[in-house]
Amino acid sequence: MSVARVRVACAQIAPTVGDLRGNRILAREAVRQAVATGARFVVLPELVTSGYVLESEEEARSCAEPADGPALRGWAEEAAAGDAVVVGGFCELGADGLLFNSAAVVDSGGVLAVYRKIHLWDREELFFEPGSEPAPVVETSVGRIGVGVCYDLNFPEVVRSLALAGADLVALPANFPLHPRPEGERPIEVTLAMATAHLNRVFLAACDRCGPERGTEWVGGSVICDQLGWVLAGPPAGLGPELVVADCDLARSREKAWNERNDALGDRRPGLYRLGDRAPTA
Amino acid sequence: MSVARVRVACAQIAPTVGDLRGNRILAREAVRQAVATGARFVVLPELVTSGYVLESEEEARSCAEPADGPALRGWAEEAAAGDAVVVGGFCELGADGLLFNSAAVVDSGGVLAVYRKIHLWDREELFFEPGSEPAPVVETSVGRIGVGVCYDLNFPEVVRSLALAGADLVALPANFPLHPRPEGERPIEVTLAMATAHLNRVFLAACDRCGPERGTEWVGGSVICDQLGWVLAGPPAGLGPELVVADCDLARSREKAWNERNDALGDRRPGLYRLGDRAPTA
Numbered sequence: 001m002s003v004a005r006v007r008v009a010c011a012q013i014a015p016t017v018g019d020l021r022g023n024r025i026l027a028r029e030a031v032r033q034a035v036a037t038g039a040r041f042v043v044l045p046e047l048v049t050s051g052y053v054l055e056s057e058e059e060a061r062s063c064a065e066p067a068d069g070p071a072l073r074g075w076a077e078e079a080a081a082g083d084a085v086v087v088g089g090f091c092e093l094g095a096d097g098l099l100f101n102s103a104a105v106v107d108s109g110g111v112l113a114v115y116r117k118i119h120l121w122d123r124e125e126l127f128f129e130p131g132s133e134p135a136p137v138v139e140t141s142v143g144r145i146g147v148g149v150c151y152d153l154n155f156p157e158v159v160r161s162l163a164l165a166g167a168d169l170v171a172l173p174a175n176f177p178l179h180p181r182p183e184g185e186r187p188i189e190v191t192l193a194m195a196t197a198h199l200n201r202v203f204l205a206a207c208d209r210c211g212p213e214r215g216t217e218w219v220g221g222s223v224i225c226d227q228l229g230w231v232l233a234g235p236p237a238g239l240g241p242e243l244v245v246a247d248c249d250l251a252r253s254r255e256k257a258w259n260e261r262n263d264a265l266g267d268r269r270p271g272l273y274r275l276g277d278r279a280p281t282a
Numbered sequence: 283m284s285v286a287r288v289r290v291a292c293a294q295i296a297p298t299v300g301d302l303r304g305n306r307i308l309a310r311e312a313v314r315q316a317v318a319t320g321a322r323f324v325v326l327p328e329l330v331t332s333g334y335v336l337e338s339e340e341e342a343r344s345c346a347e348p349a350d351g352p353a354l355r356g357w358a359e360e361a362a363a364g365d366a367v368v369v370g371g372f373c374e375l376g377a378d379g380l381l382f383n384s385a386a387v388v389d390s391g392g393v394l395a396v397y398r399k400i401h402l403w404d405r406e407e408l409f410f411e412p413g414s415e416p417a418p419v420v421e422t423s424v425g426r427i428g429v430g431v432c433y434d435l436n437f438p439e440v441v442r443s444l445a446l447a448g449a450d451l452v453a454l455p456a457n458f459p460l461h462p463r464p465e466g467e468r469p470i471e472v473t474l475a476m477a478t479a480h481l482n483r484v485f486l487a488a489c490d491r492c493g494p495e496r497g498t499e500w501v502g503g504s505v506i507c508d509q510l511g512w513v514l515a516g517p518p519a520g521l522g523p524e525l526v527v528a529d530c531d532l533a534r535s536r537e538k539a540w541n542e543r544n545d546a547l548g549d550r551r552p553g554l555y556r557l558g559d560r561a562p563t564a
Contacts, residue, residue: 118554122543134554154481154546156438157555164556182512188480191511195477198470199436229473230464261404264436270557272400272416273439274446 003143003168003250008203009039010244012222012236014211017051020063020071024049027088028074034243035082040142042079044088045209046150046173047101053214057099060127064093067114072104080108085140087147088207089173092116094129101128103149103173105138113138117149118158135162143168143250146202150174153192153206156199157275163200164265168250170196172206176219187221190235198229201264202253210239227252285425285450285532290485291321292526294504294518296493299333302345302353306331309370310356316525317364323424323530324361325489326370328432328455329383335496339381342409346375349396354386362390367422369429370489371455374398376411383410385431385455387420395420399431400440417444425450425532428484432456435474435488438481439557445482446547450532452478454488458501469503472517480511483546484535492521509534 011030015023027048034042046052049071050063065071067090075086085107092102092114100116101124116131117124135158137146146167152158159170176189189206197204208221223234224246232246256264293312297305309330316324328334331353332345347353349372357368367389374384374396382398383406398413399406417440419428428449434440441452458471471488479486490503505516506528514528538546 118551119549122541125543130551132554134556151544151549155550155555156442156481157550157552157557160438161556164558185512188476188511191473192477192481194470195474199438199474229470230467259404261407262433267401267433268437268439269400269412270439272414273437273557274416274443275439275552275555275557276446 005247005249006041006142007039008041008169008205008224008246008248009034009037010043010205010207010222010224010234012208012210012220012242012244013045014209014241015048015051017053017213018059018063019051020049023051024071024074027071028078031075031078031086035078035084037243037245039245040082040084041169042084042086043171043205043207044086044173045207046089046175047091048088050091051213052175053216054127057127060091060099064091064099066093067104067111072106072111075106076108076110079106083108083141085142085145087145087171087173089149098129099127100131101149103147105140105145105147107140112140115147117152119151119155121151137162137165137167146170148172150176153189153196156196159196159200163202167202168253169203169205169248172204174206174208176208176221178217178219187219187235189219189221190223193223193225194229194231197225197227199264201227201256203227203248203250210241224248287529287531288323288424289321290323290451290487290506290528290530291316291319292325292487292489292504292506292516294490294492294502294524294526295327296491296523297330297333299335299495300341300345301333302331305333306353306356309353310360313357313360313368314363317360317366319525319527321527322364322366323451324366324368325453325487326368326455327489327491328371328457329373330370332373333495334457335498336409339409342373342381346373346381348375349386349393354388354393357388358390358392361388365390365423367424367427369427369453369455371431380411381409382413383431385429387422387427387429389422394422397429399434401433401437403433419444419447419449428452430454432458435471435478438478441478441482445484449484450535451485451487451530454486456488456490458490458503460499460501469501469517471501471503472505475505475507476511476513479507479509481546483509483538485509485530485532492523506530
């Protein structure tokens with residue numbers, strides 16, 4: 001399947017922790033708005049259904065729902081209005097009763113794929129099982145979508161794997177906690193997004209959240225990078241809600257050549273990397 | 283062996299293509315100057331002995347020398363003045379008569395290791411054999427030094443491998459060709475350096491060159507990043523020669539924990555990456 005120019009939107013919004021019903025409406029509204037601006041591809045933040053700073057496994061469970069629950073159904077219904085594809089994070093109740101920090105790829109027909117985050121951050125391990133399947137690349141009507149979640153961005157192995165599997169665009173629902181940074185510097189997450197896009201020659205759309213939650217503030221680092229790593233849109237200047245929008249010519253992601261002799265993926269020398277177990281550092 | 287605070291210098295200089303004798307003096311002078319400012323660790327650019335924009339295999343051969351030749355002996359002699367360690371790029375004549383784009387780690391005792399660049403850029407393949415050994419980590423008097431060269435930075439697998447092997451500081455001799463970039467943006471190579479340092483929690487010192495050569499201009503992107511990815515020094519404002527200097531507390535590179543639950547290397551899930559062969563992208 002060929003790919004074309006597509007309007008991509010990251011809906012940086014402010015879910016409320018524990019408010020399953022309110023967050024459903026909020027996310028659905030955000031997808032509707034993005035589709036109304038012509039976006040064919042919409043990214044929502046990580047755990048947009050539940051909020052992030054959960055206090056207990058019980059609270060997490062109280063706002064978890066299965067992939068075929070009402071939240072994702074709502075995204076699918078909004079996607080239908082513009083033949084759009086939505087990737088967003090949700091607090092998943094698995095069929096086995098376990099909870100996962102997941103991201104779903106949804107179109108008008110429903111859920112195309114669910115990815116369960118494989119690198120859990122900090123207290124997430126108190127509530128969530130880590131995923132046991134690689135991050136996926138999903139064929140959609142807008143192109144091949146690779147999916148990662150937040151801290152996955154710290155593992156270049158993830159987006160490299162997605163690029164090798166043919167992703168045209170990598171979607172990264174995120175909740176980036178705010179840390180101090182040197183004055184005048186961009187959030188490091190934006191730097192990671194740019195570098196990752198560049199060295200894989202792949203478009204990347206990271207959707208962060210906003211709205212302080214139980215004392216945690218967020219970077220508000222939603223950003224869309226082109227396949228050379230340059231920022232097409234975002235991050236928003238303020239720390240509030242914003243729809244970050246860019247038109248992405250996804251066909252560019254399939255051009256991996258830097259010049260007539262070099263290829264971003266083809267030049268790899270897997271036999272000369274040592275990516276197995278870690279050596280002792282003490 | 284423990285590591286401590288060390289002054290690191292990148293000597294961004296302007297070799298002249300083909301001028302083996304002149305470049306020897308220039309590089310030696312640069313190491314002397316760096317050591318005089320108190321640097322215990324000095325990085326020189328890629329191919330500093332030969333220049334970069336070579337025209338033919340014959341020209342490359344005419345300015346190649348073995349690792350035990352006079353150029354690297356000169357670095358060792360200058361290193362002795364300050365018990366320093368030098369990493370620099372040179373046009374290597376192998377014992378087998380083949381040419382390599384190599385980097386050497388040198389101290390007062392001579393050459394500790396030679397790394398032959400494994401990812402060749404553009405016309406380099408016309409003159410040089412690609413290396414057939416992984417990028418190394420070398421025990422030195424200042425700490426464990428990982429080595430890569432220029433385009434290796436586009437392969438996160440390289441520095442990840444070096445970090446896994448226990449590198450405290452990654453040295454990257456480079457010749458970054460200048461490409462257009464959006465106004466106000468840093469060179470993408472600086473972004474790659476920052477991201478790479480951050481996600482491996484390792485210090486990184488990239489030493490670029492300057493001085494246009496046969497129509498090719500250079501980024502002048504010498505930069506020293508700390509283990510969180512923040513820029514400690516560089517890149518120089520102009521495109522000229524400059525000594526980029528920063529004091530680096532290398533012990534920080536051995537702290538891989540982000541918090542009490544997360545570890546930059548320990549959180550990896552190698553079984554869930556797909557870093558083998560590339561899928562067809564057509």
